[in-house]
Amino acid sequence: MSEDEERDEDGEGEEKQQEGTAWIGKLIGRLHHHLRQLPVVGFNSGKYDVNAMKRVFLPLLHTQQENLRPIKKDNNFMSIETDHLKFLDLINYVAPGFSYSHLLKAYECQETKGFFPYEWMDDLNKLEQTSLPPADAFYSKLDGTHISPEDYVSCQKVWEERGMKTMKDFLIWYNNKDVVPMLEAIQKMVDFYRDLGIDMLKDGISVPGLTLKYLFMNLESDTYFTLVDKEDVYKLFKETL
Known part of the structure; x- marks a missing residue:
């Protein structure tokens, strides 16, 4: 082998090594971004x-x-x-029109959403009130619903058992009650997507995005997509749909 041929081979080897190093660098960069974004x-x-x-x-x-x-x-x-x-x-x-209560029911969460007098709480000073407001304070004009006698008794029981002193304590309980069952639902959703090879909270911001990710993960290697570049063909497709 001549000196020029050896030099060419060495050059090709260095180029491939640089390409490999650059690819690894990009991969590490993506991994760091994936891990540090909460x-x-x-x-x-x-x-x-x-x-x-x-x-x-x-x-x-x-x-x-x-x-x-x-x-x-x-x-x-x-x-x-x-x-x-x-x-x-x-x-x-989740599906369109899915409420928070629907979510908890669908994923069979152990804890349920609490109750709070949203419309009664129109002044921050009410957080210092030392007792629960009456049951009619839990009425929601938005939903047109009242708290049931059983649920109001349950709220009174929570107040007593947890030694609450003010409505601020009740608000903290309500906020935690609102979060804990959702965490359970999220964990079950994440587990479902993980079994499909998808990181739910990192690979998409909606169901369509995750679906597209799953589609391209499972396409045959020779599958490709193309766009219609002729106006008459496009109109033909549109008219037949």
Whole structure:
């Protein structure tokens, strides 16, 4: 083998080594990003919670986190990403019209949602009240529903058993009661997708995104997609649908 041929082979070997190193570097970078980005999940938070506090929340998030990347659909924040946080709405991972109570029932969660007098709580000073308000304070104009006598007795029992002193204690209990069963539901959902080889909270921000991910994971190697580039063919397809 001549000196020039040896030099060419050495050059090709170095080039392949550099390509391999670059590929490994990209893979490590993706892994680091995957591990350091923490999902923060709410239910219907994209439509309600984020919009309710966005004037304070988004500027504060922008000052404390790098590369703020919101994804909106109309007035709904489907996702808000930074380098270290990823805010998601669980409602995008369930069927349309699915309520929180439907979610807990579908995943057979052991704990259930608590009760709170939302519309009665119109003043922060009421958090210092030293007893539960009457049952009619739990009436919801939004739903047109009253708390049942059994559920009100249950709230009184919680107050006594947990030694609550003020409505602030009751609010803390209610917030925790609201979160714990959702964590159970999320864990069951994550386990389902993990069995399919998908990281639910990292691979998509909605069911369609996860479905697309699963589709491309299971396509035959020779499968390809193409676009219709002729207007008459496009119209023919459209008219026959």
